[in-house]
Amino acid sequence: MKILVMCGNGLGSSFMMEINVKKALKELGKVADVDHTDLASATSREADIYIATEDIMANFNKEGVKKVALKNIMDLTELKEKLSQHL
Amino acid sequence: MLKQLLENNIQVVESIDNWEEAIRYASKPLLKKKTIEDRYVRSMIDNIHELGAYVVLMPRIAMPHSRPENGVNITSMSLLKLNKGVSFSKDKDDINLIFILAAGDNTSHMDAIIGLTDLLEDGEKIEEIIGAANSETIYNLI
Numbered sequence: 001m002k003i004l005v006m007c008g009n010g011l012g013s014s015f016m017m018e019i020n021v022k023k024a025l026k027e028l029g030k031v032a033d034v035d036h037t038d039l040a041s042a043t044s045r046e047a048d049i050y051i052a053t054e055d056i057m058a059n060f061n062k063e064g065v066k067k068v069a070l071k072n073i074m075d076l077t078e079l080k081e082k083l084s085q086h087l
Numbered sequence: 088m089l090k091q092l093l094e095n096n097i098q099v100v101e102s103i104d105n106w107e108e109a110i111r112y113a114s115k116p117l118l119k120k121k122t123i124e125d126r127y128v129r130s131m132i133d134n135i136h137e138l139g140a141y142v143v144l145m146p147r148i149a150m151p152h153s154r155p156e157n158g159v160n161i162t163s164m165s166l167l168k169l170n171k172g173v174s175f176s177k178d179k180d181d182i183n184l185i186f187i188l189a190a191g192d193n194t195s196h197m198d199a200i201i202g203l204t205d206l207l208e209d210g211e212k213i214e215e216i217i218g219a220a221n222s223e224t225i226y227n228l229i
Contacts (some may be wrong), residue, residue: 008138012152055139074145
């Protein structure tokens, strides 16, 4: 399974989310490839699940893919709850 | 690395009228040291106009940033603490801590981000930082 975390620039908040997604997966006992990128590049990259903040997800127009939109990127409870629905 | 990057780059201010001014103020130490150029500040602001307040990491904390090619000379960070929070978005809580991130390339800031992630997970410490009276106290808490 491949998870792609996105933010506007692909280097700040998305990397922070990647750290937390890896923590969440570990706590959920799941394994996946996790990478981070910017919104513009994400459209052309294939992944099973796309994760971003709500603001960024509103600008992500790829259809027919699994999406997780977060309110608070530091909230592991929110992340685990939303992510586990797709695992 | 987070602490090293923030050395002498922490400011404490009572309040600032709006988020754009707050980003400009927070960037001052980096502009003075020339680790970033004016256009980087504009780029951080433009990014938020374009994509929304995604730099709000969690309630009360934001990390404005743009890309290396938009005016970063050296990887650097600064922190502005506002005693009275400023609004970045009407849907989100007001912001008290503004961490300006200037990444000189795609990787050299990663240790600092890992350090910041650890810090943000420590709710008590965040409360202490938000309640701190001056920049020295904040530096010692990080």
